[in-house]
Amino acid sequence: MAEAWRFILLLIPLIAGGISIFFAFRLMKRYRIAFTSSFFYYMVFLYIFGTYSLAGAGILEQLLSRMEIDLKVIHSARLYAIFLGIPFLALAKFMFLRSITEFFQKKPATTFTIFYFLILTAVFVLFGVYMIRLNYFDLGEYRDFILLQRWVFIGFIWATYLFAYLYILFFSAEVSDLPAKKHIRVFGAWYLAFMVLCITPLALSGYHAIFRQVFLVVFLSWHLIPILFLTVYLNKYQEPESTLPDDFETSLLAFTEEHDISKRECDVIRLICRGLSNQEISDTLFISLQTVKDHTHRIFVKTGVRNRVQLSNMIR
Numbered sequence: 415m416a417e418a419w420r421f422i423l424l425l426i427p428l429i430a431g432g433i434s435i436f437f438a439f440r441l442m443k444r445y446r447i448a449f450t451s452s453f454f455y456y457m458v459f460l461y462i463f464g465t466y467s468l469a470g471a472g473i474l475e476q477l478l479s480r481m482e483i484d485l486k487v488i489h490s491a492r493l494y495a496i497f498l499g500i501p502f503l504a505l506a507k508f509m510f511l512r513s514i515t516e517f518f519q520k521k522p523a524t525t526f527t528i529f530y531f532l533i534l535t536a537v538f539v540l541f542g543v544y545m546i547r548l549n550y551f552d553l554g555e556y557r558d559f560i561l562l563q564r565w566v567f568i569g570f571i572w573a574t575y576l577f578a579y580l581y582i583l584f585f586s587a588e589v590s591d592l593p594a595k596k597h598i599r600v601f602g603a604w605y606l607a608f609m610v611l612c613i614t615p616l617a618l619s620g621y622h623a624i625f626r627q628v629f630l631v632v633f634l635s636w637h638l639i640p641i642l643f644l645t646v647y648l649n650k651y652q653e654p655e656s657t658l659p660d661d662f663e664t665s666l667l668a669f670t671e672e673h674d675i676s677k678r679e680c681d682v683i684r685l686i687c688r689g690l691s692n693q694e695i696s697d698t699l700f701i702s703l704q705t706v707k708d709h710t711h712r713i714f715v716k717t718g719v720r721n722r723v724q725l726s727n728m729i730r
Contacts, residue, residue: 423627423628423630423631424469424472424473424627424630426631426635427464427469427630427631427632427633427634427635428465428469428634430631430634430635430637430638431457431460431461431464431465431634431635431637432461433638434457434461434634434635434637434638434641435454435457435458435461437638437641437645438450438453438454438457438637438641439454441453441454441641441644441645441648442454444648445648445689446689447516447689447691447694448516448691448693449513449516449517450513450648452509452510452512452513452516453509453510453513453644455505455509456506456507456509456510456513457637458506459502459503459505459506459509460502460503460506460510460633460634460637461634462499462502462506463499463502463503463506464630464633464634465634466495466498466499466502467495467496467498467499467500467502467503468496468499468629468630468633469630470495471491471492471495471496472626472627472630474488474491474492474495475488475491475492478491486556489556489557489560490545490548490549490556492560493545493548493556493559493560493563494545496563497538497541497542497545500534500537500538500541501538503570504531504534504538507570507574508522508527508530508531510574510578511530511574511577511578514578514581514582514602515581517582517598518585518586518588519691519692519693519703519707520585537566541563544559561620564616564617564619564620567616568613568616568617571609571612571613571616572609572613574609575605575606575608575609576606576609578602578605579602579603579605579606582598582599582601582602583599583602586598586599586602591651591720591721593650594647594650594651594721597643597646597647597650597651598647600643601640601643601644601647604636604639604640604643605640607636608632608636608637608640611632611636612629612632612633615628615629615632616629650721650723651721651722651723662687662729665729666680666683666684666687666729669683669728669729670683673716673717674716675713675716678699678709679709679712679713679716681699682695682699682706682709682710682713683713683725683729685698685699686710686722686725686726687725687726687729692706692707692710713725
């Protein structure tokens with residue numbers, strides 16, 4: 415009976431994680447904006463780490479225990495599985511932080527990117543060096559290293575999601591649309607809850623094996639909830655990429671004359687209706703991002719709309 419429950423607790427997060435990737439992929443295809451693309455790759459890298467390094471390490475431990483392999487060999491196998499998954503974890507967290515910045519039409523600073531990967535590379539190298547010390551020179555204790563690795567992982571989770579939440583709080587203050595601001599902050603709050611629900615069972619995993627399984631369930635399954643809120647947000651505030659109707663230019667011309675829209679503002683509206691983000695409009699029209707935002711603000715004032723979807727619906 416215990417084996418059946420362990421299998422179910424292992425199967426649930428793997429299936430839920432796969433479903434999360436599917437929905438993230440649909441969002442990326444429907445809304446071709448930088449944020450959804452980065453979020454999709456975050457899900458993919460996180461799933462690889464979760465299945466290979468976390469679930470894989472647990473399965474390996476169970477199999478080797480049944481074969482009555484020496485405990486040091488079992489610990490070593492677990493650590494190797496986690497060690498090889500560190501690059502995927504580093505990429506996953508970076509893509510998450512990148513997606514949050516892109517949510518606000520920004521990009522991670524180059525200095526931050528360099529610093530981030532330098533730190534993670536150093537951790538990866540130190541992890542490998544300690545593994546060599548343990549396996550080939552028998553220096554140190556496996557239990558101490560496993561405990562250290564666990565708390566470093568907890569600190570990494572804490573730093574990543576707390577930073578993301580504070581970033582969302584700070585930059586969402588600039589969002590004038592109150593419903594949109596609410597959705598953005600709720601999305602961040604779900605990931606703050608994810609941080610807490612990951613850290614708690616992980617910190618307790620040394621007391622009972624069930625806590626490791628609970629952690630894996632949360633680590634891979636939780637994303638279905640913020641993806642739901644993200645879907646609601648995008649459906650309401652982001653026009654999906656689409657081809658324009660045949661009579662679009664006629665409708666746009668009548669619309670611009672009615673609302674005294676300038677030629678450049680007309681170009682911006684055309685690209686908005688195609689589903690392009692502010693950054694993509696900036697690149698297409700060869701103007702600065704701030705200029706795009708200024709044009710968009712003036713368009714909203716002239717037409718009395720509050721978001722892109724309302725603007726597109728007025729023309730179509």
